Amino acid sequence: MVGWEFPPSHTGGLGVHSYEMTRELTRLGHSVTFLTPFSGPFTPVPGVTFHYPGEAVAGTGPEYPPAYWAGETPGSPFGDSIDGYNAWVEGLSGLGSVDIVHVHDWFGTVGARALAARLGRPLVMTVHSTEYDRSLGHPWERILHREQIGISAATRIIAVSRHLRQQLIDRYSADPEKVRVIYNAVRPTERLERIDPTKRFVLYVGRLAAMKGVDTFLRAASRIADVFPDVLFVIAGEGPEYARLIHLATRLGIGDRVMFLGKVSDEEREMLLSGASVFVLPSVVEPFGIAALEAMAAGVPTIVSKTSGVAEISSSLFRVDFWDVDEFASRIAELLEYPTLRATMGDEGRWEALREGWPERARETVAVYLEAMRAEGMPI
Amino acid sequence: MIAPDVLERLRALRRSGRVAFLAETYYHSLAFLVPPPELAEEVAMHRKMLRAEFGASPTMLRMTELAYSDDLARFAESERFRGMLAEGWEGALRGQSPTYPYCAASAPTVALLLRHYPLSDDVGFRFSSTGWSEYPLTAEKYARWLAATPGEVIGLFMDFETFGEHHPARSGILEFLSALPSEVARHPGLHWSTVEEAAEIPPRAPLSVPYTMSWADQNRDLGAWLGNDLQRSAFEAVKKVGMVARQSADLEILSDWRKLLTSDHFYYMYVSGHGADQGVHQYFSSYESPYDAYANYMNALTDLRRRALDRLGVPVLK
Incomplete structure (x- = not known):
């Protein structure tokens, strides 16, 4: 598996996905070699071997900037480092017997394609998001190019939502026959008792990137802050929009009602979810939106933008147009105002979010592997 | 008037002597579940309308969604209906x-x-x-x-x-x-x-x-309208607003409140316990989800309560 980030250091859904997917694949009896540009540490998973450039000398792996921000910050991660990583992937030896080369997103597509060709094995690519979306329509050409290489070369492509699948077909000319949809999932956790039911807050958890639409959350908050003087608006996460969002909160006159927590640990996130009254994911673009599914799994009533992939698999949430500040404000207000609505949507959402999990997703993924092998005329 | 020709055809049917008109509540409402005199008033409104529009004096009664119970039979008796x-x-x-x-x-x-x-x-x-x-x-x-x-x-x-x-x-x-x-x-x-x-x-x-029977869903009870917490909470809320709506003695407020008693509102809030049977309810629903239906209903109800309280001169507390 040619990957990118892996827990415990991860910034988005891709890291969670890689961890859960490799874990379930090994449980199904497969062994996984996970390639990453980072030197770790890696949360150990039995049956998963990690490799990174420079691993022969411990701790000397190259530092790569977080690529998910690449399109949004002046410093881009291009150059020899990426080519070097891909060349390293291509030339890797001693991998033993490999059935499938599976690459996630754009970073390692060139190396993965070459490795698959060298080993004579099918290439499968999972697309978690596209450069068009991450950059809100101002893509880096060189990232697009790498995405296109993977999508064109892969025998089968996995998209994390129907919406994303259509985009791959429309914008990258992916062959519809080759693109499968496999949604993300969440792992069941104990439902914690609410920390203190008298303290109420509306929660956003995620990166502070332009595509996440946190502006909309702040503007909606400012419309209802006076009506609910006991409610706080909590923003957990870090990212390039951080400073701008703090200024915006101040300008909207709700600086004292918004808490910016910065990056939170998994444990802190679970605590936040156990106490939140409402979860909001107002993304302009959200190929899946695993944070919303996690909130639902924790029993928190959730509002997402209509374009979110997660909206495709659940009806136990509110779906709002990402630009509709008034509608976000109304939905938040309704959930704060009507306890029965909160409780019922929370319960049904929890059930829906946990109805299927990573084991189902891993089995679906293995089915795609088998399909790819059959398509390449390989014995199974 | 939306479709006067339909009324004209109904009048023609009436003149044929081959049809009987049924008495029911003027609104397609759950009036039979709220305290008196609501049910009697809505049935009287309907009788009056049938007499005025069609010259009909029905002797048979049927309730919204074919609701029936021993209690409703007693009501029919007290209103001198021949049957239900x-x-x-x-x-x-x-x-x-x-x-x-x-x-x-x-x-x-x-x-x-x-x-x-x-x-x-x-x-x-x-x-x-x-x-x-x-x-x-x-x-x-x-x-x-x-x-x-x-x-x-x-x-x-x-x-x-x-x-x-x-x-x-x-x-x-x-x-x-x-x-x-x-x-x-x-x-x-x-x-x-x-x-x-x-x-x-x-x-x-x-x-x-001895219980209230209806013609809906597998259980033929009131579960389709009052089976879940959303529905019951909305219904309890509308009953409470009914008290101030009546006190306000404002006919427009009372009429709006009666429209909010319409059974369909509660039908749209049906959550079937994890997806099963949602299809039939969703087919008839004008909302994207039962949560939308509930939230919009409660907003309308909150607004109506405010109007009634304003009429009564009760100041805003919130």
């Missing part, structure tokens, strides 16, 4: 046949005519279902089934929308309907009667229904 309609549901019949007239155990002067739901649903639900083993249903076949049904009276009761909406004209439902009278006439054992005529057949036995 109810669902011919096995749970209430306890082995007896739905094809005989009964009387209410709680009010023996109230005749009970029961809906034969399998034969009614053959037309109402299954008519255009191509997967049905009896598809296509012809008037000739249906008349044969009616003739082969033992008993004294067959209650066929379906929505007006059955003919042309649930089953669109291209399904052949209108041809079926116009062919049915002559097909029925071929069977000497069958003849048509109005509910008022059928109510004069001596009852076979008293029937007791």
